[in-house]
Every structure is written in structure tokens, then in C-alpha cells.
Amino acid sequence: MKRTIRTAVLTAGALIAALGLPAGTAHADTAPRVDLRVLVVSDGGPSTDAIAAELGAAGTPFTRIDLTQAGRQTIDAGFLADTVGGRPRAKFQAVVLPNDNPFPAGSAEMAALAAYEQAYSVPQVDAYTYARPEAGLQYPVYGGYSGSLDGAQADVTAAGKAGPFGYLKGSVPFEDNDPAVGESYAYLSQPVAGADFTPYVEAAIPGQTTKGSLVGEYRHDGRRELVVTFVYNQYQEQFRLLARGIVEWMTGGVHLGASRNYFAVHVDDVFAADDRWNSDLNCTPGDVDCTDPNATPDPIRMTPADVDHAVAWEQSKNFTLDFAYNAVGTVDQRAENNGVDLLADRLIAQRAKFRWINHTYTHTFLGCVQDTAVVPWKCATNANGSTQWVGRGEISAEISNNRIWGQGVGLPLQNDELVTGEHSGMRVLPQQPDDNPNLAPALADNGVAWLGSDNSREPVQRAVGQATTVPRYPMNVFYNAGKAAEQVDEYNWIYTSRAQGGSGVCEDNPATTTCLSAPLSTTTGYADHIVPLETRIALGHVLSNDPRPHFIHQSNLAEERIAYPVLDGVLDGYQDLFATSTPVVNLRMKDIGTELKRRAAWNTAVQAGQITAYRIGTAVTVNAPSGLQVTATLPTGTTRNGTAFGTAYAGAVSGWTASTGTAITLTLPASAAAPALAPAKTARTTAPAPRTRVPAGAREHVHATADN
Incomplete structure (x- = not known):
């Protein structure tokens, strides 16, 4: 079907005048001010929401306009630009649209945006658009492709590696977490003959030897567009891999906020032993909820050989494990073995190879006094009905x-770090809805500033007296398993129905995403299902600018060393995807806590409108409240008062710098001058973009299933 293209045409002079930009070449003293804020125009689709989520997680200010909302802000010249102190101001450094033109035919809003982008050299991201000549691409029916890319692999082109996606090695795999659900849709085609279009990410066109563009830059009419022709949501790996490049492209590598890929692994209960899951009793003898009279504890404890393996593994991965230790484990061992504890001797000899965290002396429960006469346990009470608490002295x-x-x-050690046994002392629902009131004073008595918490219970960092929590992700590699078969047996018990011999937890809690349709094989289930699933989950955290640590237990480094396949999957998978300029950032607990705390303060200030930042030529000015740590990502060579700013990561520099309440001036290198485009004689808009296909699996996060 032939589509009639309607355009809105105004003279360049009229458009420039309306946007406040003087005609003629701008010299340094008349260069416009460009505010470091992104305009995100959403139609409620997952792709613009994904970009907004990326900006929000990084701490990059943005303004969101929802086209589906009545009474929304109108986008016109006054909304986009004005004059401050006699200098023209562009209020947004980049524009994100749902597609190349989401407005009705003849829209004054699209005309205003096109004129604004042209006048101030502001780039536009088409978050998910149909491949068509108006976007620099041929229609897919002319030798291209429209359809699913579930399980396919895209590739970064040479131009993409030399440009905004240089932090990637090259491959961009597309998820296929559930074969029964469509998770992707894409339009693959090649550039229109004669168009100034540069593909950055391509995929093979099915049935052909050629490739089609998925992400590319289209230059036309004095404007720049990043044309994305596949749909995604904020959780999908393909977006997570490309998100950094999309942001760097739209901001020219100059923006507030920062994003890195973090991974830290805490190993709890070092020196101690962990009780083993009993496959016959379906509980863990030694645990307070395992009351069977035949329950006999069967401890799992590392050996010196396990320590040597951990050291060699760290060296091979260039990665450091954090050991959370309980001294009573070795004290008791020596008492029972005439002073001998070969494991402790080896750990102490190799102590410099690991980071260490205080995990309390005996790993005792530090919340309420537990009444274990009932299952599940409950808090013991005094005669007046009040809760009995473990005391401050204990x-x-x-x-x-x-x-x-x-x-x-x-x-x-870092004496201000602490992880209590089972994260106890803090509230535990449903039995203990409040913190032990004696916990905060005891933390203060010992100078504890950073307290490990369970992210599955409390994902938001909070204060416990003078200490601040550091939420930790629990890995589904169980504390009571040293062998794959027992790990699978317990996994089956938790995640299958009663009819299949399981506990029924999943059928009682339908929101659980890891439920199994059938029990896993105790021979192959760990390697075939649990390892890839846990790898995918942890790698998803790594790719989400999330510094929270993960935790396992020393039992998982013992016997069959079942943690390593998951850790290998994360680190090896990461290495396959990213260039050496973008390493995994492996922080210790207090540094993770500091990062999270700084982010929270920064995001609060951004949301409160306390941050203003703008660029004039190669000077960036940031105004922020005194004492606030300011975060930014800038080109290599940027300085503050003659001193290099930030640290290198992913081809740029990023970091934090303190505000004293006066303007912060950051000087960009001369090579970071804003890209110049030849002005067009007209500011032209195209016909509205056709509707695109969005499968259900791209609208919502699809979790991996037992079938994959």
C-alpha cells in the first residue's frame, strides 16, 4: 500500500527565531547553553520506559511526557528552549521518542521537535520504530524481515565498535527464556540507497546471506536519529547490553549519572560448618524447624584443598571473594582435635587472598528469643506478653x-562491616516484624557502619541506628548443600507441587517464578537447569548497574564445589560480551554501601529539583547542594580545577565529586566539542510512524522456565 507523506515546512529563519537561537555561526561567547537533561516522550510502550529506567538507575535527569495522558504538557518552542542571561538555552540535551514520529499528521509538536533538534544539534532516539524510508531504511518487504528474534544473536558493526558501542566485544544475544512466549520482535532491513545511515548493530536476515540493521544512526535535514527497530523491555539482556551505548550516543558522552557493571560474592560461615539437607526427612537436621527425632546433623565444612582451589580460581578470574567468618568454627575444631585445624591454618596462611567480613562469633540468632517448640518458630514472650529480645551485651x-x-x-578486616547470622536482629516477617531494639545500640558500641541485609526481604537500603544496611542477593545455591544431588533434591522439594512430592510452596504462592512443572533429575538437573537459571539471574543484576553483592555459603565451595559453575557462568559469560575497557567492578561491602548511599542522596536531590547542570561549548557547570556528592559521565581528559575527573570505564570517565554549594565547573577536552551538522533550509517532519508489533513477552519481563 502506498502511503502519502505529508510534511510541515517552515523557513529555517522562522524556526530559529522561534527557538531563540540567533542566526549565523555561533562563536564561543555566543554558544548556546544546553541543559543536561533528557526529554523522554512515551506512548506507554516498553521501549521508552526501558530507556527511562536506564536513565533513572544511572541518576541522569530526565523529563517524561506521556502521550496517552489527557492534559499533558504541550511540546512547543517555549517548552523546548528559551533565553537565560541573554544566552539561548536548549532545555534538553537529547530527545527520546517512541518511534521516528509518534504524532498525528501535520503535528505542530513534531515540527517543533524537528526544528529544535536542528537548531541546537540535539539528537533523537527512536526507541522502537518501523523500518521505512523516513527513518533511512528500506521497508522490510524489500528483502528484509519482520518477526521474532528469540534466541538469535545480533552483532555490533565496526562502526558501532568505533562509536557508541565500543565497550562490547561484538555479540548481542537475544533472550529466549520461555519458548511458549514471544519475547522479541524486530524489523530488519538495509539502508535506503543514498541515505546517510550507519548501522551500529545488525542481525542476519533469515534465509539470506545479508544482514539488516537493528540499531543505526540516520543523519538528515540537519538532524541525527538513532533508529532502533526492535522492541525490548528494561530487563532483557539485549537491551541491558545496548543501554549504555544508547545513552552515550544521545548525550554525546556528557551527562550526569553513571553506570557500571558490578559483581561481588560473599561466602558466609567460613571456619564454621553448615548442616546438610536430609533427603529422607525433607529438612535440615540442626535447623530449628527440623524437629524429627531421627534428625542427626551432618556437617559440611571446607578443607585445605578447597581453600587452594578458591585461591587458584580467584587468580584465574581476576576476582576476589569476600569471606564472612565465624571464629567459633575453628575454636571448637581445635578444642575437639588437640589444637589441630588444618582448614583454619590454610585460610589464615592465605588470608591476604580474600576480603574478610565479621559474621559474629557463633552465628547465633540475634533477634527475638526463639520459641522452637512450634514449627515455624515464634518469638518467645514475657509474662506480660511483650517480646523477649536477645540483649545488647550478648x-x-x-x-x-x-x-x-x-x-x-x-x-x-574492616571493623565497620558486619553480617549477622541469618541477617538476624533485623525484622524477619512474619515472626519478628520489628528490629531487635538492642541491635542498633550494640552496633554503635562496636563502630559498625555497614550491616548486611537480605535483599529478598529488604531491597531498599535503610538505617539501623548509626549503621546503614547493604542489601545482599541470596543465590539459589543452598547453604545446606555440598553436592549437586542434594541441592536438586531440596530444590525439587521447594519448587514442585505436593502431588509431585514437593512442599507445595509454589502452588500456595503462584507469584513465585521458579516453580517447576516436573521434578528435576538429581543427576542432571543442577547442571541443566539450576546453573543456567542462577547464572542468568545473577548476570542480569550485573548488567543492571546494581552494585548489591550476592551471597552463598562455605558449604558451596566444599565437596563438589557447586557454586563455581554458577560463578563461572557469570564471569565467563560477561567476558564473552564485554571489551577489556569495561571490566566487572568487584567492590567490598563498605564501598558498595557507600555507592548505594550516595546514589540515594543524589536521586533525592534530582527528584527535588535541586540539581541544575548545563554545557556551554567544552565547559560543564553543575549546581548542587553543599555536601552532596555529584555524579557524572564525561569524556576522557575531563578536569575539575585542573585535576583529572573520575576514573576510566567503558571508554569514558565517571565518578563522584563533592559539591561545596558553589558552581562546579568541569572542563571537557577539546576533542569533545559538540557535533556540528550543516543546517537545513527547512525543518521537515515526516508522516506518522506505522504501528509496530509488541509481543507479550516484550511488555513484561519473562522469567526463565524449566523448559529452558
Whole structure:
């Protein structure tokens, strides 16, 4: 069907005048001010929401306009630009649209946007658009493709590697988490003959030897567009891999906020032993909820060989594990074995190879006094009905005794870090809805500033007295498993129905996403299902600018060492995807806590409108409240008062710099001058973009299933 293209045409002079930009070439003293803020225009689709989520997670200010909302802000010249102190101001450094033109035919809003982009050299991202000549591409019916890319692999082109996607090695795999659900849709085609179009990411056109563009830059009419022709949501790996490049392209590598790929792994209960899951009793003897009279604890404990393996593994991966330790494990071992504990000797000899965290002396429960006469346990009460709490002195002794022992054997500790046993002391629903009131004073007694918490219970960082929590992701590699078969047996118990011999937890909680349609094989289920699933989940966290650490237990490094296949999957998978300029950032707990705390303060200030930032030529000015740490991503060579700003990552520099309440001036290198485009004689808009296909799996996050 032939479509009639309607355009809105105004003279360049009229458009420039309406936007406040003087005609003629701008010299340094008349260069416009461009505010460091992104305009996101959404139609409610997942792709613009994904870009907004990326900006929000990084701390990059943006303004969102929802085209589906009545009474929304009208986009016109006054909304986009004005004059400040006699200098023309562009209020947005980039524009994100749902497609190349989401407005009705003859729209004054699209005309205003086109004129604004042309006048101020502001780039536009077409978050998900149909491949058509108006976007620089041939229609897919002319030798292209329209359809699913589930499980396919796209590739970054040479231009993409030299440009905004240089942090990637080259491959961009598309998820296929559930074969029964469509998770992707794309339009693959090649550029229109004669168009100034540069593909950055391509995929093979099915049935052909040629490739079609998925992401590319289209230059036309004095404007620049990043044309994206596949749909995505914020959780999908293909978007997570490309999100950084999309943001860097639209901002020219100059923006507030920062994004890195983090991974840290805490290994709990080091020196101690963890009780083993009993496949016959379907519980863990030694655990308070395993009351069977035949329950006999069967401890799992690392050996010196396991320590040597951990050291060699770290060296091979250029990665450091964090060991959360309980000294009583070795104290009791020596008492029972005439002073001998070969495991502790090896760990102490290799202490410099790991980071160490105080995990309390005996790993005792530090919340309410537990009444274990019932299952599940409940908090014991006093005669007046009030809760019985573990005392401040007992909590303090657990912290200090473990620290003193660790210092005595030379562990390189940070005394302000603590992980309590089972994250106890903090609220645990449903039994203990409040923190132990004695916890915060005991933390203060010992100078604890950073307290590990369970991200599955409390994903938001919070204060516990003078300490601040560091939420940790629990990995589904169980504390009571040293062998794959017992891990699978417990996994089956938790995640299958009662009719299949399971606990029925999943059928009682339909929101659980890891439920199984059938039990896993105890022979192959760990390698075939649990390892790839846990790898995918953890790698998703790594790719989401999320510094929260993951935690496992020392039992998982013992016996069959079942944690390593998951950790290998994360780190090896990451290495296959990213260039050496973009390494995994492996922080210790207090540094993770600091990062999270700074982000929270920054995002609060951004949301409160306390941050203003703009660029004039190669000078960036940021105004922020005194004492606030300011975050930005800028080109290599940027300075503040003659001192280099930030640290290198992904081909740029990023980091934090303190505000004193006066304007912060950052000087960009001369090579970072804003891209210049030859002005067009007209500001032209195209016909409205055709509707695109959005499968259900792109609208919502599709979790991996037992079938994949």
C-alpha cells in the first residue's frame, strides 16, 4: 500500500527565531547553553520506559511526557528552549521518542521537535520504530524481515565498535527464556540507497546471506536519529547490553549519572560448618524447624584443598571473594582435635587472598528469643506478653569477640562491616516484624557502619541506628548443600507441587517464578537447569548497574564445589560480551554501601529539583547542594580545577565529586566539542510512524522456565 507523506515546512529563519537561537555561526561567547537533561516522550510502550529506567538507575535527569495522558504538557518552542542571561538555552540535551514520529499528521509538536533538534544539534532516539524510508531504511518487504528474534544473536558493526558501542566485544544475544512466549520482535532491513545511515548493530536476515540493521544512526535535514527497530523491555539482556551505548550516543558522552557493571560474592560461615539437607526427612537436621527425632546433623565444612582451589580460581578470574567468618568454627575444631585445624591454618596462611567480613562469633540468632517448640518458630514472650529480645551485651559480645579473634590471626578486616547470622536482629516477617531494639545500640558500641541485609526481604537500603544496611542477593545455591544431588533434591522439594512430592510452596504462592512443572533429575538437573537459571539471574543484576553483592555459603565451595559453575557462568559469560575497557567492578561491602548511599542522596536531590547542570561549548557547570556528592559521565581528559575527573570505564570517565554549594565547573577536552551538522533550509517532519508489533513477552519481563 502506498502511503502519502505529508510534511510541515517552515523557513529555517522562522524556526530559529522561534527557538531563540540567533542566526549565523555561533562563536564561543555566543554558544548556546544546553541543559543536561533528557526529554523522554512515551506512548506507554516498553521501549521508552526501558530507556527511562536506564536513565533513572544511572541518576541522569530526565523529563517524561506521556502521550496517552489527557492534559499533558504541550511540546512547543517555549517548552523546548528559551533565553537565560541573554544566552539561548536548549532545555534538553537529547530527545527520546517512541518511534521516528509518534504524532498525528501535520503535528505542530513534531515540527517543533524537528526544528529544535536542528537548531541546537540535539539528537533523537527512536526507541522502537518501523523500518521505512523516513527513518533511512528500506521497508522490510524489500528483502528484509519482520518477526521474532528469540534466541538469535545480533552483532555490533565496526562502526558501532568505533562509536557508541565500543565497550562490547561484538555479540548481542537475544533472550529466549520461555519458548511458549514471544519475547522479541524486530524489523530488519538495509539502508535506503543514498541515505546517510550507519548501522551500529545488525542481525542476519533469515534465509539470506545479508544482514539488516537493528540499531543505526540516520543523519538528515540537519538532524541525527538513532533508529532502533526492535522492541525490548528494561530487563532483557539485549537491551541491558545496548543501554549504555544508547545513552552515550544521545548525550554525546556528557551527562550526569553513571553506570557500571558490578559483581561481588560473599561466602558466609567460613571456619564454621553448615548442616546438610536430609533427603529422607525433607529438612535440615540442626535447623530449628527440623524437629524429627531421627534428625542427626551432618556437617559440611571446607578443607585445605578447597581453600587452594578458591585461591587458584580467584587468580584465574581476576576476582576476589569476600569471606564472612565465624571464629567459633575453628575454636571448637581445635578444642575437639588437640589444637589441630588444618582448614583454619590454610585460610589464615592465605588470608591476604580474600576480603574478610565479621559474621559474629557463633552465628547465633540475634533477634527475638526463639520459641522452637512450634514449627515455624515464634518469638518467645514475657509474662506480660511483650517480646523477649536477645540483649545488647550478648549482641555486642558476638561482634567484638569475632573481631578480636580475627585481628589476632591477622585477618585484614574492616571493623565497620558486619553480617549477622541469618541477617538476624533485623525484622524477619512474619515472626519478628520489628528490629531487635538492642541491635542498633550494640552496633554503635562496636563502630559498625555497614550491616548486611537480605535483599529478598529488604531491597531498599535503610538505617539501623548509626549503621546503614547493604542489601545482599541470596543465590539459589543452598547453604545446606555440598553436592549437586542434594541441592536438586531440596530444590525439587521447594519448587514442585505436593502431588509431585514437593512442599507445595509454589502452588500456595503462584507469584513465585521458579516453580517447576516436573521434578528435576538429581543427576542432571543442577547442571541443566539450576546453573543456567542462577547464572542468568545473577548476570542480569550485573548488567543492571546494581552494585548489591550476592551471597552463598562455605558449604558451596566444599565437596563438589557447586557454586563455581554458577560463578563461572557469570564471569565467563560477561567476558564473552564485554571489551577489556569495561571490566566487572568487584567492590567490598563498605564501598558498595557507600555507592548505594550516595546514589540515594543524589536521586533525592534530582527528584527535588535541586540539581541544575548545563554545557556551554567544552565547559560543564553543575549546581548542587553543599555536601552532596555529584555524579557524572564525561569524556576522557575531563578536569575539575585542573585535576583529572573520575576514573576510566567503558571508554569514558565517571565518578563522584563533592559539591561545596558553589558552581562546579568541569572542563571537557577539546576533542569533545559538540557535533556540528550543516543546517537545513527547512525543518521537515515526516508522516506518522506505522504501528509496530509488541509481543507479550516484550511488555513484561519473562522469567526463565524449566523448559529452558
